[in-house]
Amino acid sequence: MTYLAKSPWIIHYDASSCNGCDIEILACLTPMYDVERFGIINTGNPKHADIFVVTGSINEANREVIQNIYNQMPDPKVVVAVGICACSGGVFRECYNVAGGIDKLIPVDVYVPGCAARPESIIDGIVTAWGILEEKLKNKVSSPMVSDHDHKAHHKHAQGGAQ
Amino acid sequence: MINIVWAIVFILVAPVVGGLVAGIDRKITAHMQGRVGPSILQPFYDVGKLFEKEQTVVNETQIFYAICYVIFMIFTGALFFAGGDLLLVVFALTLAQIFLVLGAFAANSPYSYVGAERELLQIMAYEPMVILTAVGMFVATKSFNVSDIASSTTPVILLIPGIFLGFLYVLTIKLRKSPFDISTSHHAHQEIVKGVTTEFSGPSLGLIEITHWYETVFLLGFVYLFFGFNPLIGVVAVIIVYLLEILIDNTNARVKWQLVVKSSWLIAAIVGMVNLAALYYLSGGVP
Numbered sequence: 001m002t003y004l005a006k007s008p009w010i011i012h013y014d015a016s017s018c019n020g021c022d023i024e025i026l027a028c029l030t031p032m033y034d035v036e037r038f039g040i041i042n043t044g045n046p047k048h049a050d051i052f053v054v055t056g057s058i059n060e061a062n063r064e065v066i067q068n069i070y071n072q073m074p075d076p077k078v079v080v081a082v083g084i085c086a087c088s089g090g091v092f093r094e095c096y097n098v099a100g101g102i103d104k105l106i107p108v109d110v111y112v113p114g115c116a117a118r119p120e121s122i123i124d125g126i127v128t129a130w131g132i133l134e135e136k137l138k139n140k141v142s143s144p145m146v147s148d149h150d151h152k153a154h155h156k157h158a159q160g161g162a163q
Numbered sequence: 164m165i166n167i168v169w170a171i172v173f174i175l176v177a178p179v180v181g182g183l184v185a186g187i188d189r190k191i192t193a194h195m196q197g198r199v200g201p202s203i204l205q206p207f208y209d210v211g212k213l214f215e216k217e218q219t220v221v222n223e224t225q226i227f228y229a230i231c232y233v234i235f236m237i238f239t240g241a242l243f244f245a246g247g248d249l250l251l252v253v254f255a256l257t258l259a260q261i262f263l264v265l266g267a268f269a270a271n272s273p274y275s276y277v278g279a280e281r282e283l284l285q286i287m288a289y290e291p292m293v294i295l296t297a298v299g300m301f302v303a304t305k306s307f308n309v310s311d312i313a314s315s316t317t318p319v320i321l322l323i324p325g326i327f328l329g330f331l332y333v334l335t336i337k338l339r340k341s342p343f344d345i346s347t348s349h350h351a352h353q354e355i356v357k358g359v360t361t362e363f364s365g366p367s368l369g370l371i372e373i374t375h376w377y378e379t380v381f382l383l384g385f386v387y388l389f390f391g392f393n394p395l396i397g398v399v400a401v402i403i404v405y406l407l408e409i410l411i412d413n414t415n416a417r418v419k420w421q422l423v424v425k426s427s428w429l430i431a432a433i434v435g436m437v438n439l440a441a442l443y444y445l446s447g448g449v450p
Contacts, residue, residue, distance in 0.1 A: 003211030031197040039201050039208055045357040047219065047364040074217040074364045137215060
């Protein structure tokens with residue numbers, strides 16, 4: 001067992017979530033669930049984080065932020081999509097401003113469905129992420145640099161865009 | 164006078180002790196908040212993990228500054244435990260801290276900049292009191308050498324209780340505890356992303372963690388110096404002081420930097436200076 005699995009630090013980003021899943025993530029940090037007993041820390045800094053926890057779906061405002069956070073995290077890193085909106089877009093997937101789940105933008109390793117996802121299933125998702133982290137460390141997987149270049153070029157082309 | 168054995172013991176043992184202290188700190192903090200908390204070996208797991216991670220830096224010089232920070236902190240502690248000159252120890256401590264600030268300034272990042280500026284303010288806030296402590300030790304024991312102060316039979320704490328209180332006040336800043344953790348802090352606390360350590364990641368962040376362990380042991384050694392006349396009382400005092408710091412950390416919210424600088428200078432001026440003046444008066448003038 002590597003040290004990675006004993007000290008997974010997370011960064012949590014709310015991408016157009018209704019806050020339901022975010023409240024459940026914060027509930028994991030409370031004395032009731034206390035994920036710090038597994039060494040999990042909510043860092044708030046992508047450069048210190050190992051696990052990227054995203055809630056909510058992608059829209060025009062947050063796609064750049066998600067990519068920026070993902071690119072800044074040092075390898076090995078894992079993305080956990082929490083809640084059905086992050087997994088597939090959920091009930092908002094047909095909206096004009098929603099592109100869909102997080103996997104439309106960055107590679108997602110663990111899907112935690114639910115509306116809202118329960119703290120137990122979020123913890124389960126993070127525990128699954130440890131295994132993937134270790135695997136990535138063992139195989140020396142280097143994550144791709146994600147970029148939105150095509151998307152932006154498309155918007156420049158179609159005047160006004162879908163803003 | 165300089166005892167090289169103690170310096171080597173410090174270099175080898177301090178990271179282990181410092182890491183355990185940090186682990187116990189997290190456990191006690193968790194219990195104070197009604198949580199179970201991580202294993203007391205958690206800080207070692209964290210640092211082990213950081214060395215497994217990729218090294219991503221904005222500017223290569225950041226790594227150089229992080230290494231300088233470790234080296235000068237080890238030098239500070241080793242000189243202290245070897246029984247060297249207390250003034251040189253204080254200056255080396257400042258130099259080590261300045262390397263951390265330079266490392267944070269090396270990355271062109273607004274969060275890192277704010278952290279570095281706040282770290283400078285912290286140095287400004289605690290420095291007068293730390294120097295006054297060294298002066299107080301000299302007035303009490305007639306020596307700047309740590310070996311003489313530690314083996315002195317004078318009950319230093321009874322001669323400079325005011326300076327001891329002032330030192331405890333700035334110790335909260337040095338240990339990065341609330342309410343004075345304005346540049347960066349422990350555990351899951353956040354401060355303007357992560358303050359001075361924002362732009363460090365992977366191994367270089369691990370080095371900074373290890374440096375903090377060295378620093379903790381060195382500072383606890385400093386506390387011991389006040390009780391050098393009786394080792395038993397000294398060790399008990401060190402433990403009580405650290406528990407008190409944990410209690411303060413968990414019962415206080417972070418304050419603004421203005422209050423940190425003002426209050427620590429005020430404390431240094433009042434308790435430190437009054438204590439020194441009283442000592443001069445009682446000993447019948449300048450010794």
